[in-house]
Amino acid sequence: AAFLSIQEGCDKFCSFCVVPYTRGAEFSRPVAAVLAEARRLAAAGAQEITLLGQNVNAYHGAAADGGTWGLGRLLRAVAEIEGITRLRYTTSHPRDMDDELIAVHGDEPKVMPYLHLPVQSGSDRVLAAMNRQHSADDYLRIVERLRLARPDIALSSDFIVGFPGETDADFAATLRLVTEVGYAQAYSFKYSPRPGTPAAVEADQVPEEVKTERLAALQQLLGAQATAFNRACVGKTLPVLLERPGRKAGQLVGRSPYMQSVHVPVSAVGQGRLTGALLDVAIEGATANSLSGRLAMAEDLVAEDPLAEDLLAEDGRPSEGATAAVSPPAEGGPARAPEQAPTSARISA
Ligand code: SF4
Structure with missing residues (x-):
């Protein structure tokens, strides 16, 4: 497995995030450079490639024909490279899940049925304060379309609890969204101010003990979903x-x-x-x-x-009745897996 950086920086300016200040404006590598590196990785034996970027699905790389390719088209081209059997990408912003990218989940089997799609909060009020530029319902509709395209897709997200001004009702909305989506895995954090970001100077910071309580409640729910998703795989x-x-x-x-x-x-x-x-x-x-x-x-x-x-290990003989058939978990079932990418790429979008 190999990582291939295709995009850097970000223009979204979420109010809690330093990336637009530290990494600068969004920049996409040209298509030809990405494909050449993917071919080199495949020739060196990489079967799985994860395309990386702070806001990877904002990718808009210059193509040889003078046009611009989005991430969906790029994934299709990388999938054609001999030796590549699995493709992933991270980290994505919900606003950049365009039709072509959603479609590629449905019709390109090399794109793995797993997507890290951070939502951060389930409250529209908090999402607006975070400058995420979408509502909770927008996110749920994207999840719906992804599952229509690829029914077994497993979803993961980042969550921030205790964002400035977050009320009990806002946090309850986050728990509702988590329940509705059913995550396979997730990363959740207490909000901590990043110097130089707009949210850091908000007056209504949430007390630490409230953040701690909310994080525990959220992690309990996410942990139960992850366990349920993984258990649904037993026997497959x-x-x-x-x-x-x-x-x-x-x-x-x-x-x-x-x-x-x-x-x-x-x-x-x-x-x-x-x-x-x-x-x-x-x-x-x-x-x-x-x-x-x-x-x-x-x-x-x-x-x-x-x-x-x-x-095979002494006790690693094939189990009784094991077959080569692949059976994905039940549709909409919730999984947990460790981080799939370097932290610098994963924490964004
Ligand atoms: S959280 Fe992601 S989308 Fe938002 S500013 Fe940071 S890198 Fe950009």
Whole structure:
């Protein structure tokens, strides 16, 4: 898996964010430069590429024909590169989820069914004070269209609690939005003033103890949704891109299409040979943060290839009834997965 920066800076000026001041105006790399780097990454063995930007879906790169490409068109072009099997992008702003980008989730299978789409708050009053330039309902309609295009899409978001002026009613609106969306994972924070931003000098800062209470309530709800989403995967078989050794000996960790970390037992030989492989895993366990399972390698493959036997852990044989079929979680089900991108890219949009 590899990251490819396609866009930097931001013109949105959310009232809590330093990016427009520290990183400057939005800049998109030309299409040809992005495609050339994607080809290099693929040639070096990257199967999965995550396109990065502080406000990545504001991408508007200059193309060779003199036109300008948005992120949807760029994703389609990267998907055509030989060797690329999975595509992701982060971090997105709801206002930049245009028709073409939503459509690509529905008709380009290499675009993974997972999207980090920060909403920050469910209160229109707070969203306006944050200068997010959309309402809670606008966000819900985007989620609806994404799920129409790709019914199994898993969603994640950032939330800020205790933004200046946030009332109990505003916070209740955030909990309602979370309940309505059903997140697979999320990142939630107490508001903390960033020097030089408009919100930092607002008079009605929320007391620390109120922020703490609200954050605990929000995280309890988000944690329950993440656990439910992950549990819904138990008993299914998911394609997992095995990326690195796990914390425990004899274990590899990879990613499901829904950005869940998946822990898989393998032999010492398997640890070396299977890193970088995209394999079906029969999911057997789930927590709020990750999944565990066994390679769903067919018994006959092991029988035909003695080396395949060597790749499995003693207790890592295919589970009874495991198949190679891929079954996504139930539609609209909520997942949790660790961060998928460097913090500098993830915290934006
Ligand atoms: S939060 Fe995101 S969209 Fe808003 S100003 Fe910062 S980088 Fe831009």
